[in-house]
Amino acid sequence: MTDDKRLISSAQIEWTPEQVPKATHFDDIYYSVSDGLAESDYVFVQQNQLPERFAALRAGEVFTVAETGFGTGLNFLQTLRAWFECAPKSAELQFISFEKFPLSGEDLSKAHGAFAELGTLSQALCAVYPLRLPGWHEMSLFDGKVRLIVWFGDLLLGLPEFECSVDAWFLDGFAPSKNPDMWQPALYTQMARLSHVQTTFATFTAVGEVRRGLQKAGFAVEKMPGFGRKREMCRGQLSQERAFSSKAPWFASPDPIKPVKQRAVVIGAGLAGATVARQLAEQGWTVRVLEAGAQPGQQASGNLAGAIHPLVTADWNLRSQFYLRGFETTLKWLEPWLDNRQIVGELNGLMQLAVTDTLDKRLKDSLQRVGLPPEFAVWCDAEQASARIGQTTEFEGLFFPKGGWVRPSTVVDTCLAHENIELRLHETVTDLVKNDRAWSIVTNQTQHEAEVVVVATGALDEALNRQLGLPIRPVKGQVSHLPATAIQAPLHCTVTHRGYTVTGNLGEDAPYEGVTGATFEAPDTATELSEAAQSENREMVSEALPNWWNHEAGLHGKIGFRPTTPDHLPLIGAVPPPEWMAEAYLSQPHSQVPHRYPPQRYQTGLFVSNGHGARGLMSVFLGAEIIGRMVAGEMAVMPQHLYHAVHPSRFAIRAWRSGKKSY
Missing domain, CATH: 3.30.9.10 (D-Amino Acid Oxidase, subunit A, domain 2)
Known part of the structure; x- marks a missing residue:
């Protein structure tokens, strides 16, 4: 086991005579010997009143559950059962879970073997179960109606990386006496930060230290009869919302776009532009792609083959973390297209x-x-x-x-082959102008209007990169x-x-x-x-x-x-107005505490996906999803610190915060 809290150790388990997995590190079983599924349902699903709350959801509404201790995934699977029984078909479930000692895929599947009723749900989970590597892993199940995010690593390092609104908490993990590192005041504080006044929680334990910690963080706590031979458990609800200030207001997320018309213009038809065009088209936007050349994908995106593999470093640094998220996202996009022979390539290692x-x-x-x-x-x-x-x-x-290669031009063509996408060739953008209702995109041929503009012009559009302050x-x-x-x-x-x-x-x-x-x-x-x-x-x-x-x-x-780019990471996300940023940050003393500065502002509807360098195949798909989530106002696709690491204005912010006048 490593002493670096960013890293993980795989679970060390043994099987009891009843074939229940037992964690040797904690000397405790993962679920009840008598009926683990019934225990999960009683403690977490019923005490959070999930069936009733699921049934009351409106069309398109998202319900978010957060769990401390993914373990064998039984709580997730039991939640899915309630979800499909009670929730409207158009609603979406978002399930966030944390696990410091992940099981292997084989042990996960074996643990589910005792519960024949899980059947298809277990198979769906095992099919997408993530690599046992540190950090954020995201999986989409059941045609995108269920989003599972699993954080492999220390819970107290993972929670601050999320910005979302949790509706129900499952406080699972092993007992406080066996796992004291988890049951800390910082856990309850983070729970309060991510909760609202209707947020509930449930936990199998009723020890006084846990109850008092939750109450101090603003939760009302109620004792309930425990499951089976356990005398008591706790449940409750947030009773007092508190304000929490950002530690990096200059990297705050943009507000969601609320357009009258869902029109988007993407400038550049290489991999970066084609993928974000496809993402927005899938979200229902009408997308016009403007390409200065005679064909899409003329620069590195036009190579006959590009390699696909993650970046491995000895200390699992920022770049390794980012490119693992990128690698997983790349595979999610490409594997179905390769299976259907829509693109040229091979993931044969x-x-x-x-x-x-x-x-x-x-x-x-x-x-x-x-x-x-x-x-x-x-x-x-x-x-x-x-x-x-x-x-x-x-x-x-x-x-x-899982590595391999792909022909980038076939990926570009497949991305652009969507009924909501129109490709315009021989159009060089000469200016971007924001008016009250939309953006005007001026080209050498005409003028376009759109509520969202994404600049993905690559290396050679020096004028546009300079206009947006991009150090390309x-x-x-x-x-x-x-x-x-x-x-x-x-x-x-x-x-x-x-x-x-x-x-x-x-x-x-x-x-x-x-x-x-x-x-x-x-x-x-x-x-x-x-x-x-x-x-x-x-x-x-x-x-x-x-x-x-x-x-x-x-x-x-x-x-x-x-x-x-200077730090070999791409530039992805919303673009701040340089004049406002200079006034709010760059001209101010750099050493004040963060809460004294206002949150970042952005040029509404203006985004960038650029600087992908030699590893574009491991970042453009993630970049497209980052921008798609920002446009929709949905929860991010990766930890906050990784978003900060690719923020379009990070170089100016870093120079200012370090006491330098400018980058």
């Missing part, structure tokens, strides 16, 4: 070869410190790596079973395209080294079987393919796979310009 001592150490440290589960990553020695790749390599590496730098990259005659044999999986290499069916229009690269050539902006870059690509792949590129292939490939 990815081998990350440790071609430097630094990378070798980082990957091994991550395996040890983070505890990467085998369903996420498997360490391979050189012989094992060679077998997985299908080519000899001298390097060890980390194999990602274009970085040139050349990939090499190889015919079958230039390579020894197709690889069994995607390989990353100092670059990346993909083989396979790249599409009917592609006379190549391999893609390898890519160079990093800032600040070069030349658009002609170069022999020097081709040679560099050959050197990179030959270092990792010395026998694979067997002779010269001619100068074939593609040049693209990646939009990069």
Whole structure:
């Protein structure tokens, strides 16, 4: 077990003679030996009056349950049973749960085996059960009517990351005497922050310390008869709402958009623009996509293949956390399209070869410190790596079973193929003007109006990036395209080294079987393919796979310009007005306590998704969902600190807060 509270340890369990899982760390069982499902129903579902409250929901209303201790998921499944029996079909359930010691998928399924009545519900949960990695994991079930968010890690670190309104609390976890780290005043304070006056709670315990903590936080507490042999339990309701100030008001979320007409304009038809257009179209918006070029996806989005894999660091830092959320979101979008052959690609695994001592150490440290589960990553020695790749390599590496590759242009085309989306080519945006009702988007051809504008222009629209204060730098990259005659044999999986290499069916229009690269050539902006870059690509792949590129292939490939940022994270979200931000923050003393500053303001309806760099396939889908949730005023798709990390104005805010005059 690690001493880093951000990280997790998998549950260590043993099975009782009755086949009930018991947590050895807490010396306690997960549910009642007599009838765990009945206990869950009595303590949490009935004492929170969920059947009656579900039945009273209006069309389209969202009900949110938060739980301390996901465990085997029985409380979630019992809540689903009540939901489908009582709630109107158009309502939505949002279930948030926290778990520091997650079970394996196999143990989760085994725990449900004693409850035949769970059937289909158990199968649905087990099918989407997340990777046992730290942080926020989000799953959509039953055609989006149920949203499950599980936080793997310390509860008291996870709760402050949420901004939502909870309707009912399940205080589960193990008993206070066995799990004192959870039953702390900070828990009750966070509960009060996320609650409203109709919010209820229920818990199996009635110990005085818990009752007094809840009462001090503003909850009315009532003792009730316990389940089975337990004499007492508690339930209650928030009786006194309190004001809570933000610790980062300059990163406050924007207000939801309430338009008379649901019209959106997305500027840029690369991956970033196409995905956000698709997201808004799915939410019912009429979307017009403006592209300056003759075709969509002309820069890096036009490459024949892009690798799909997460970012692993030894300390599971900010970038690892962000790109895990991105990786999971990418798979959620792409897997159905790949299954239906709507896009070109393959999720047949990815081998990350440790071609430097630094990378070798980082990957091994991550395996040890983070505890990467085998369903996420498997360490391979050189012989094992060679077998997985299908080519000899001298390097060890980390194999990602869910990794792979995709042809980005087919993703762009699929995203844009929606009845609510109109693509306009050869339209260069020259100005954005906000009027009382909407935005005017002026182009070289005409003028458009929309209530929402999303700027996703990539690296080369310097004027628009400058207008919005986006520190985007274009970085040139050349990939090499190889015919079958230039390579020894197709690889069994995607390989990353100092670059990346993909083989396979790249599409009917592609006379190549391999893609390898890519160079990093800032600040070069030349658009002609170069022999020097081709040679560099050959050197990179030959270092990792010395026998694979067997002779010269001619100068074939593609040049693209990646939009990069100083901290190598994208810029996603609503755009503040620079004049107001300068007056409210940048011209003020930087060292005052946060509550002395006003919450951030935004240019209503103006959003950005840019700066995705070389890892765009692991961030654009998440970026689209971030913006979609902001437009709708729904709960975020990731922790607050990750939203702060990609905020469009973060560089100016960081410079100000550090005492520098400007970024």
